[in-house]
Amino acid sequence: MPTMRAIQFGKKSGPLELVERELPQPRRGEVRVKVQACGVCHSDVIAKEGLIPAVRYPIIPGHEIAGVIDAVGEGVIGWSVGTRVGVGWFGGHCGRCDPCRRGELVDCRNLRVPGITYDGGYAEAMLAPADALALIPDELSAVEAAPLLCAGVTTYNALRESGARPGDLVAILGIGGLGHLGVQFAAKMGFRTVAIARGTDKEPLAKQLGAHIYLNSQTQDVAAELNKLGGAKTILATVTSGKAMSAVIPGLGVRGKLVVVGVGSDPIEVSPFDLIGASRSVVGHASGASIDSQDTLAFSALSGVRPTIETMPLERAAEAFDKMMRNEARFRMVLTTGQ
Numbered sequence: 001m002p003t004m005r006a007i008q009f010g011k012k013s014g015p016l017e018l019v020e021r022e023l024p025q026p027r028r029g030e031v032r033v034k035v036q037a038c039g040v041c042h043s044d045v046i047a048k049e050g051l052i053p054a055v056r057y058p059i060i061p062g063h064e065i066a067g068v069i070d071a072v073g074e075g076v077i078g079w080s081v082g083t084r085v086g087v088g089w090f091g092g093h094c095g096r097c098d099p100c101r102r103g104e105l106v107d108c109r110n111l112r113v114p115g116i117t118y119d120g121g122y123a124e125a126m127l128a129p130a131d132a133l134a135l136i137p138d139e140l141s142a143v144e145a146a147p148l149l150c151a152g153v154t155t156y157n158a159l160r161e162s163g164a165r166p167g168d169l170v171a172i173l174g175i176g177g178l179g180h181l182g183v184q185f186a187a188k189m190g191f192r193t194v195a196i197a198r199g200t201d202k203e204p205l206a207k208q209l210g211a212h213i214y215l216n217s218q219t220q221d222v223a224a225e226l227n228k229l230g231g232a233k234t235i236l237a238t239v240t241s242g243k244a245m246s247a248v249i250p251g252l253g254v255r256g257k258l259v260v261v262g263v264g265s266d267p268i269e270v271s272p273f274d275l276i277g278a279s280r281s282v283v284g285h286a287s288g289a290s291i292d293s294q295d296t297l298a299f300s301a302l303s304g305v306r307p308t309i310e311t312m313p314l315e316r317a318a319e320a321f322d323k324m325m326r327n328e329a330r331f332r333m334v335l336t337t338g339q
């Protein structure tokens with residue numbers, strides 16, 4: 001029986017452990033992806049801690065998967081062995097629930113997520129339903145493509161659906177795993193791009209990523225500065241602090257939107273006056289479906305957007321995960337299998 005190396009959480013709140021698993025065979029509607037790279041995302045903690053009931057142990061985490069199809073199950077049309085593909089947060093939809101029937105695939109009530117509802121990409125191979133696949137363009141290596149399948153599609157899709165148009169003032173709050181991609185996408189989409197972070201350390205990097213303006217939230221009144229610039233059409237909130245998000249809301253211009261993609265535990269607070277005054281809104285944005293991931297990869301290939309990554313071999317997954325959890329990744333840890 002052929003086997004593969006995999007990294008799993010054996011039990012709730014347990015450590016990541018290297019195991020030898022039987023090489024899985026694709027069932028009807030699935031392909032097997034030979035994994036080349038898998039990004040380490042903060043949401044992998046959902047698998048570790050069993051934060052949703054769908055998590056079953058042992059579970060192989062990882063939902064920023066890039067590789068090559070190496071086996072195709074029955075009934076799969078349009079995908080063949082040898083094709084370079086990625087799988088992100090969107091790991092398959094049911095096609096039957098009301099959101100699916102309305103075309104809101106990422107809001108499927110039975111949404112499948114690799115590494116959470118089934119085994120993911122911290123392994124030499126994984127099975128994915130064909131509807132979860134995104135084509136990887138030749139211009140992108142596997143390690144570059146991996147983070148674009150979660151951090152990338154989230155920021156790209158949130159920006160392109162925010163209603164901002166070329167030339168509009170768009171601010172990215174936070175320069176981390178999500179934010180460093182958000183700044184690049186915003187600049188390449190033709191927005192007047194403002195990067196907001198704490199301190200001055202990240203200013204040179206933000207400018208290098210394409211930001212036209214940098215605001216230091218430790219020393220500047222960010223909302224007042226944004227208003228001086230005419231008010232932001234969109235602020236993409238990538239930080240994990242509800243308090244930091246709340247502080248920038250008055251910096252939105254008329255009909256401006258705070259688009260929330262960063263997950264924090266403290267609430268966002270806003271005065272009704274600040275919402276009503278300029279008809280502002282605060283909205284959430286959930287990732288995207290596999291075609292949105294494919295669009296993200298194609299746009300990145302076209303425009304030169306690339307994640308800043310640090311790679312580690314698969315067997316050092318626990319170290320990569322800890323580094324991410326300590327917020328020390330600059331900016332995305334990516335596991336490689338050497339395949």
Ligand SMILES: [Zn+2]
Nearest residue numbers: 041043150151
């Ligand atoms: Zn993620």
Ligand SMILES: [Zn+2]
Nearest residue numbers: 094097100108
């Ligand atoms: Zn559904």
